Amino acid sequence: MEAHRQGAAGRSWRVCHADTPPGLRRTPSELGKDDGMEVMTRQQAIEFLAAGTRTGKLATASPDGAPHVAPIWFVVDGDDLVFTTGRDTLKGRHLRANPRAALAVDLQEYPYAFVTARGPVRFEEAPDDLLAWTTRLAERYVPPGRAADYGRRNLGPAELLCRLRAERLIGQTDIAV
Numbered sequence: 141m142e143a144h145r146q147g148a149a150g151r152s153w154r155v156c157h158a159d160t161p162p163g164l165r166r167t168p169s170e171l172g173k174d175d176g177m178e179v180m181t182r183q184q185a186i187e188f189l190a191a192g193t194r195t196g197k198l199a200t201a202s203p204d205g206a207p208h209v210a211p212i213w214f215v216v217d218g219d220d221l222v223f224t225t226g227r228d229t230l231k232g233r234h235l236r237a238n239p240r241a242a243l244a245v246d247l248q249e250y251p252y253a254f255v256t257a258r259g260p261v262r263f264e265e266a267p268d269d270l271l272a273w274t275t276r277l278a279e280r281y282v283p284p285g286r287a288a289d290y291g292r293r294n295l296g297p298a299e300l301l302c303r304l305r306a307e308r309l310i311g312q313t314d315i316a317v
Contacts, residue, residue, distance in 0.1 A: 164309075176317030179204060185255045189245055190216040193281050198223070199242040199305075200234035208234060212276035214243070220303040221257055226294045227265060227298040235261050241304050252315040259307035263300040274302055 153223050172273045180188065189196075195211045202208070208230050214223040221243055225231040234242065246254040267273075275291030 141177075148162050156169055157251060164286060176314050178313045178315060180253075180255065180309075180311030182309055184313075185257075185263055185309040186219075188247075188253065188307075188313075189221065189257070190304075194245050194247070195281075196221070196223070196245050197245040198231065199229055199244070201238050201240075202234050203237045204300070206285050212243075213281050214304075215280055219247070219306050220307060222273060222277070223302050223304070224270075224277065224294060224299050224300060227294070232300055235263060235300070235302060239263070243247075243304055251313070251317045253311070253313040255309060255311035257306040257309050261302050261304050261306040263302040265288060266297050267301050270299060270301055271295055274299075 141233060196214045197209050198212045199209045210231055212223045212225070212231075216222075225234075225235070227236070229236055240259065241261050242256060242258040244254065244256045246252070274294040275287050278287040278290035278294070283317045
């Protein structure tokens with residue numbers, strides 16, 4: 141699906157959705173290859189989210205709509221983006237009151253790329269498998285051999301295991317080409 145919008149100085153830009161059904165999705169050549177950007181498929185967006193040690197920027201909102209953005213560690217589990225947070229942190233309070241969020245992940249080197257995911261968030265307080273998840277999160281981000289220590293450090297009775305269901309994915313690569 142493609143929508144044109146007017147940006148600064150009258151420039152037109154595209155919004156392309158990786159989760160648009162294949163029959164409706166436009167290929168990069170149909171979008172106009174001259175701008176260099178390529179739209180990710182849903183599978184490419186999931187692979188991008190799972191690659192390397194990129195942190196996510198999680199956006200939540202309070203019950204009255206006040207926004208909040210915070211960096212998080214996360215892992216991909218099927219269509220879910222899994223992360224933890226304290227029950228009484230601002231993220232935790234927002235998610236308990238308004239269980240929807242968006243996550244942005246980007247590649248900060250040329251030629252640049254990004255994926256955003258949006259959807260509902262399910263959470264459990266101190267589930268039985270919390271140590272396994274905190275260790276798995278740490279395995280992605282800390283040096284080899286240190287994940288177990290970080291996993292234990294992030295345990296606690298007030299820790300929430302959160303699953304952002306990626307109902308909506310948007311991704312583009314080669315932004316600066």
